[in-house]
Amino acid sequence: MEAKHLIDGIQPNQGPIYPEDINELSSALSDIAEPGKVVVPVGGATRLQIGAKMPHYDYALDLSNMNHLVAHNSADLTCIVQSGITLHSLQNQLREQEQFLAVDAAFPGKATIGGTLASNAPGYLRWQLAHMRDMVIGMQVVLPSGTVTKSGGPVVKNVSGYDMARLHVGGYGTLGVISEISFKLTPLPRRQGSLLVGFQSENELQNFSGEVFDSYVMPLALTGMNEHLIKTLQIDAPRCQYLMVIRIGGRQMAFDRQINILNKMVDQYQHSNTDFLEQNPSDRLWKKIRDFRGYGSSSSITGRVFSTPTRLRSLLRDIVNFFEEIGSTLAISIQPGFGTMEFYIDSLPAEDKTRSTQVIEQIHNIARQNQSHINYEKLPSDLKNGFNMWGQINEGSLGIMRSLRGTYDPGKKLNRGRYLTDKEGS
Structure with missing residues (x-):
């Protein structure tokens, strides 16, 4: 077997x-x-x-x-x-x-x-x-x-x-x-690379992603993450609370044009900082991002939220605020162009199973209030019994x-x- x-x-x-x-x-x-x-x-x-x-x-x-x-x-x-x-x-x-x-x-x-x-x-x-x-x-x-x-x-x-x-x-x-x-x-693509842009707030992250969406830039991939995921993945971005990683690919002239557009957009953000990765280090970074599917402990939780680009802003804010209120942390990855978010919890500050269930139910409520849908991709085995992992x-x-x-x-x-x-x- x-x-x-x-x-x-x-x-x-x-x-x-x-x-x-x-x-x-x-x-x-x-x-x-x-x-x-x-x-x-x-x-x-x-x-x-x-x-x-x-x-x-x-x-x-x-x-x-x-x-x-x-x-x-x-x-x-x-x-x-x-x-x-x-x-x-x-x-x-x-x-x-x-x-x-x-x-x-x-x-x-x-x-x-x-x-x-x-x-x-x-x-x-x-x-x-x-x-x-x-x-x-x-x-x-x-x-x-x-x-x-x-x-x-x-x-x-x-x-x-x-x-x-x-x-x-x-x-x-x-x-x-x-x-x-x-x-x-x-x-x-003939040429590939990634631009890393660090921000001090999730509002700046969301604003910048909206500008990318409305621009002539066509990324192969784009994701944003909070400081907890940055640290977990050991990404070298020490001076930011939020990080956006933008993967660009195409012929040389198109590639250069898109990078120039992005750099001009970044210049409008006073406290932002950037780094550029050529294809090999870019590929290694995206492999690290792609293969992180949650923490390894038996009590860890991974959730996936399906929303819209416009609702993602309030959804992210509400979940972050809730975890600050309960004195816990979570790592977050978002894809603003599609309105999707994944969150990763290493463990909850819970005294018992009832407390953990209440926290998870509140995450459900936040998703529902933001007209979004949530799936749990990983839950502790004891919480799976009788629990709706698929959302409403x-x-x-x-x-x-x-x-x-x-x-x-x-x-x-x-x-x-x-x-x-x-x-x-x-």
């Missing part, structure tokens, strides 16, 4: 299954016909901690052997891959043709394409290159019954009808098992999601109990 199949201390009762191809995957799912059996699709196991605690599960459907680049049409900037290929392996093969897939996720040496899509993994290559679901142009999915379905295709074109692949991006493997994906690709969902949306679950997997064979569609009374 592999350690990576351990989920919240639970191993699969019947053990793992390792399909080698689509036929074996289809047969494995169709052969598990006994009512009540639970199957968990597994890729690199970098995000299996997300979701409610399952009472048990029977089979780990490990797709790590389905790990091939099936086709790569470099002239059309498209490729087809099996879902078990790791991000690192795929990017290395695409780099030979000076191309890359604009999808990034933590621990790319382990994280698989299928798991990254299914869990809607956070990444930073979104400001210019859009959400990772926008990179998908086709998908093959095996339903819980073993039926193989396809949508889209291997070419970039406009088609009529619903884009069914989008249902499975962020579906956490509850509607089917992603087996093969067609992607559109992006040429590698309006009844209309939840009804649609449950209807889809009932249509695709009426027996709840896949990931039963982990996702919000299986939570009673939510």
